[in-house]
Amino acid sequence: MHALIASPFLEQHVLVRPGSRSGALLPEERYEALRALDAAAPAPAWLTDAVREHWEDLDVTGRPAGDFLLVRQPSTWGYSKASWEVNLGCNYACKHCYLGLKVNSGMPWKDKRRCLDLMAEAGVLWLQVTGGEPTIDKDFLRAYRHAFELGMMLTVSTNGSLLWRENILRLFEECPPYRVTVSLYGATKASYDELTQRPGAWDLFVQGMNAARRARLPLRMSVIVTEDNAHQEAAMIELCRRWGVDHEVYTNMTPTIYGGGEVLTAQSKDHLSMRKQFTGCNAGHTFFHMDPHGLVSICKIGRDEQISLPQEGIGGFARLGAIADRLMLRTGGCSGCKLSGSCTVCRPLAKHFQEAKAPLAAYCQHGREDRVNA
Structure with missing residues (x-):
């Protein structure tokens, strides 16, 4: 290896x-x-x-x-990074989850393998493997190993509940990940189980983290702050420090990928933070996202137009850049906005919030009392 x-x-x-x-x-x-x-x-x-x-x-x-x-051989396509939802299924039912319905469906193994081959051919060096919960997918182990053998630097985004399993730890020892990013949903059993809506979830998380730390996996914690656990933000950060694990705090909720705003009720209003000014990104040009069915979009948010990698093959990427340029246009509810020059969200994300009928304060300066006057 x-x-x-x-x-x-x-x-x-x-x-x-x-x-x-x-x-x-x-x-x-x-x-x-x-x-x-x-x-x-x-x-x-x-x-x-x-x-x-x-x-x-x-x-x-x-x-x-x-x-x-x-x-790795040169690629004419110019993509360097990608993210892949192996599935949308999960062993948790978190109140804030932007994936909405937890449908554990996806491609058969032969199509997953082919899509990974096409990603490598497109030039992808860094791949984020996510879900749902990726480690519960029946093909996770061989999909991860195949991506590694293709020469990808792999990040696994997980809730950590299965990191204690010997087959996963052995896989990570043989095929080291670039990073394992674990979401943290509370600092106590009561708060963690409440947010995930799964009794015993905290115990599995702690068991997984203890095993991952013993194995010296390259861990990073995503501290998720919601209305339920906001009172434990400092305790969650302290837990990361005590474990010696780097962390990043996430406070802003987004609608589901189906356009539903029901998960926005998990938002802690006191922790809604102003995003940095959006100055553009290379979504669809140097990176892309693939869902469990091999449908490629410019990113996890901009899914309005998708390319079927199993059906179209490598040639499908030829259309992705133009799709990205169209989706980034300031149209619809943002046309003529006097604050568009300092907007803090991209057009696909703004459209996502608008379709979910989200309050302006969740994504737009017009909804904030401290905004710059138009």
Whole structure:
């Protein structure tokens, strides 16, 4: 199994290591030298030096390059990142979940495998594997392993309830993830079980986190603050610190992917934060999202127009950039807005809130008392 990946990344080339946050830029000529290197040939001196500089515990001196190095081929499509909902099913029923209906359905394994192959062909180096809860999917283990073998740096977004399972821990040991992002829904059993609406969820979460910490997985916590657990925000942050795990706090709720506003009742009004000014993004141009049925959209929010990867194949990506440009236009309820130049949400997200009949304060400066006067 490879320990290093040399790959194109946007307009550059990088050397990265699964399970590690470190990486190095590769001059184009050295990337091309690695492409031409025979698998049985030993690592060149400059590569040995670079590995020693960035990863002291990894020694490749004199080793055949094929034993530790995977060289990703260039792609004409230019995508570098993607996210994939393996399924929408979950073993929790969180009140705030933007996925709405927890339908555990998706593609058969042969289509999942083909879609991963097409992602690699499109150039995807960083892949976020999410759900629903991805670890409950019957194909999670082999899908993760196949993506790893294709040379992807993998992030798994999970509730952590199954991280104690030996087959998952063994998989992560053999195929190290770039990151495991675990959502935190409370600092006590009562609050955690209440928000997830699953008795015993806290116990599984703690069991999973204890196992993940013992295995030294590259963890990051997503601290989810809602109306139910807002009083425990400080306690949740303290728990992350006590465990020695990096964290990020999320307070803003969004409608469901079906346009429903019912989950917005979980929003803590005191914790509704003003987003940063939206200055554009490369959704649909350098990254994309794929749902459980292989339908590709520009991102998790902008799902209005989707491309069926199983049906259209790699050629479907040719339409994605134009779809992104159309979805980003300021149309509909935002036409002529005097604050559009300093808007804090993209057009797809604003449309999402509007269709859910969400209060303006949830996404628009016009709904905030402290907004700039129009």
